Each structure stands twice: as C-alpha cells, then as structure tokens.
Amino acid sequence: MSVLDNLHFNEEGFLINPTQWTKEIAVELAKGEGIAELTADHWKIIEFCRANAETTGAAPTLRQITKGTGLSTKDLFALYPKGPAKKVAKISGLGKPEGCV
Amino acid sequence: MSEENRKIAFICSKGNLDMAYPALIMGWAALGNGVDVTLFFTFWGLDMITKKRVNKLEIAPVANTSFKFSLMGLPTGNLGIPNIMGIIPGMTAFASWFMKMKMKKLEVPPVSEYLEMLHDAGAKIYGCKMTVDMFGLKDKDFLPVVDDVVTASDFIDMTEGAQIIFI
Secondary structure: OOOOOOOOEOOOOOEOOHHHOOHHHHHHHHHHOOOOOOOHHHHHHHHHHHHHHHHHOOOOOHHHHHHHHOOOHHHHHHHOOOOHHHHHHHHOOOOOOOOOO | OOOOOOEEEEEEOOOOHHHHHHHHHHHHHHHHOOOEEEEEEOHHHHHHHEHHHHOOOOOOOOOOOOOEHHHHOOOOOOOEOOHHHHOOOOHHHHHHHHHHHHHHHOOOOOHHHHHHHHHHOOOEEEEEHHHHHHOOOOHHHEOOOOOEEEOHHHHHHHOOOOEEEEO
C-alpha cells in the first residue's frame, strides 16, 4: 500500500487534482524524482508553491520561487537538481508552471 | 548514469536588446527542465557579456518593419512608424526604454541579472576568441559569469551531441 494508490496523474506525471495533495504524498513523489529526503528548505519551497497556487491558480515559475522564498538560484538547483521547474511543481501536486521566467 | 543528458547550445551573435532575450529565455527554460545549457557569445553578441555594454543594449526603430504605432497601444492596425521618425535623435533611446518597461512589467529580469541566473543554474558561458581579439577585449572587460574565452574549435568539441541554436 502506498499513499500514491488511488491518485490520478496525467501523462507527464502531474497530479490531476491538487486538492488531494498531502505532505505524505509529497514525500513519496519526491522519492520518485530522486530526492530521498525533504529538508526544511525543500519544504519552504513546496509550501511557497502551494500558497502561490492557491492565490494565482498556477504553479509559480522558478524566479517567482527564488523571489518569494529568499533562496538563491544556486540553492534551488541544488535542492531540486536536474530540472527544478517540473520537479518542484510535481512534488507540490500542482500542474506545470505557466510562466517562462 | 544510464543515458546521456540532453544538451542545448546557443550561439549568440547579436547585440540588440530584442535579440538578447531569446537565448536567455530558452536557456532558462531548458535548465528548468533539466537540460544542460551552453552559451557562446560572438561578434555583437559579446555586448551581452561585456560590463560596459550589457546594461546599455538598445533596440533601433529604423529599418525595423515590425515597428508599428500599435506597439504603443494605439488602435492603428498595421500603420508603421515612419523611418524618418526613427532617425530623430533620442528615438532609439525611447524605443529601448519602452521595451525595457514592457519587459519589467512581465517581471523579465535585465540581461545581466538573467545571465547570473543562468550561470547559477549551471549554464556554461563562453566568449568567442576570434571576435574577442578582433574587438580588443580583455578578461577584465567581461562579466564574472563568463567561464572562459574559447576558440570555435573548442566550442565544437564541447558541444558534441548538443542541439545548437544560432541567434
């Protein structure tokens, strides 16, 4: 049994219904993205994305994440290596970011 | 590593403000999606990585057939801004200011800041040796994000397997 059972994902791996998201789900999704353990900084980013999506309806862009959390671009790419844009949105249970910057 | 990572390389040869952005935007998107990025600056593109020039990039309205009055929000359809207006002193500065203002509204960072973001995200940034020599530029003239000045041959070697985009 996994917390991911009974959840639906689109063909790119994004959770279809963001309201089903829980922290336990994030932990499992992170493992699937190669992140064994979510640290306080990982959570800071996830929580910012969740809050941002609640007000704007979309996952934030990378620049919005660095501006909003105070973390640097280097931090962001170190925490979520090899493609943070999609990884962060996926783990946060949101769709693909819609902005370009 | 089971398979080789996707790679994209951009050759930036233009120093106009509007031509500075395509590689920055695409490169940033590529990095965000986990693609390796290399940027190679040659000819007028060197302005983008030169300290004295990077914050003074401009866009000229003269001979630009896309310059229409409608860009200013006027309901004038395809009516072009006459070239003779473009040659008035200050028009290039005005057009550049106008474009920068539009970009700022979209929260697009200035070129120098964009390059820092790309570099911090792991992009490799190089100047082209031949044109650097031609313009008489020295290492101290470049932004700190520039990794090295390399020859065309070096660039070809280091972008093996990459998709190359010339701008």
